[in-house]
Amino acid sequence: MNASLFFAIALMSSISFAAVKLPLAKLKMPPGFHISVFAEVPNARSIAQSPDGRIFVGTRTGDKVYMIENGKVSVFAEGLKEPNGVAVKDGKLYVAEIPRILEFNLPRKITRPQKPLRALPQTFPSDEHHGWKFIRFGPDGQLYVPVGANCNICETGTDYGRIYRIDVNGKSKEMVAQGVRNTVGFDWDPQTKDLWFTDNGRDMLGDDMPPDEVNHLTKVGEHFGYPYCHGKNLKDPEFGKKDCAQFTPPVVELRAHVAALGMRFYTGSMFPPEYRNGIILAEHGSWNRTQPQGYRLTFVKLKDGKPIKVEGFIEGWLQGDEAWGRPVDVEVLKDGSLLVSDDKAGVIYRVTYKGK
Secondary structure, three states, X not given: OOHHHHHHHHHOOOOOHHHHOOOHHHOEOOOOEEEEEEEEOOOEEEEEEOOOOOEEEEEOOOOOEEXXXXXXXXXXXXXXOOOOEEEEEOOEEEEEOOOEEEEEEOOOOOOOOOOOOEEEEEEOOOOOOOOOOOOEXXXXXXXXXXXXXXXXXXXXXXXXXXXXXXXXXXXXXXXEXXXXXXXXXXXXXXXXXXXXXXXXXXXOOOOOOOEEEEEEEOOOOEEOOOOOEEOOOEEOOOOOOOOHXXXXXXXXXXEEOOOEEEEEEOOOOOOOHHHOOOEEEEEOXXXXXXXXXXXXXXXXXXXXXXXXXXXXXEEOOEEOOEEOOOEEEEEEXXXXXXXXXXXXXXXXXXXXXXXX
């Protein structure tokens, strides 16, 4: 059997040849939890699920969106430009390229890669720096789309460092948050319906500054400080010309350079009660720190809408100074288990709880 044929066969399996070789035993988690490989998906990034249980996975360095159905992986669409973000609504799949959002039909039976129905009329900058997008539908039925800063640190003007919401059935495009350097993950509090999002701190301020962030939007138009202030009150040495008190501080300061990406409120019933309505987020891992950190899942426990505990949930993708995996996104399935994407190992994991 030639190598290309072997890979094609392996890609259709939920447990592939490459995935079996992953050192899952090195992953440490609380007692009673178990992690396994759900599917092999090259460059797996953002995850979305349809009401019928199909899973869609975007990619960043690739050009494909994948579909997982009944344990089989197939190419849903190809020839796309950094299709990192995926979201499902009303029988359609929405895929975020850098400058635009594509709309696809979701027929019940898919036997070949699909072509988009259209590009939405709302457009975005074409800059590749922080240009890839995480997208998600909010409780209001609108599609939320971030535009990262097109630099490490700069005054971005009005087109960058923002989160927008758009009407996929119309032409509206409204800015809901600003002063956001680069968010690649957000979700809504299941109780208050408020938007919460991760944000990556700037680079080149040393190993331990500034923190990555978890932010909480309480009103449309809030400014979260970039590029003037980082974390709760750290003025930028180049652009810190404004009082940090005028900006909305993060609700959680994470460790520096951990690259916090996808996050979800855990709304399932499989995990122990302490996880209910808390946040599980993916730390993709540092690239510019003397001693690497991140490369884990983090749990944020909340009480009355306020963080009371931040701790590692699953760790071990980083071994010494070398990482064999990098978690990107998380998604809660209907049975309460958790999917986790890993763009380095090229897999989707499934996390379950079976009791202590």
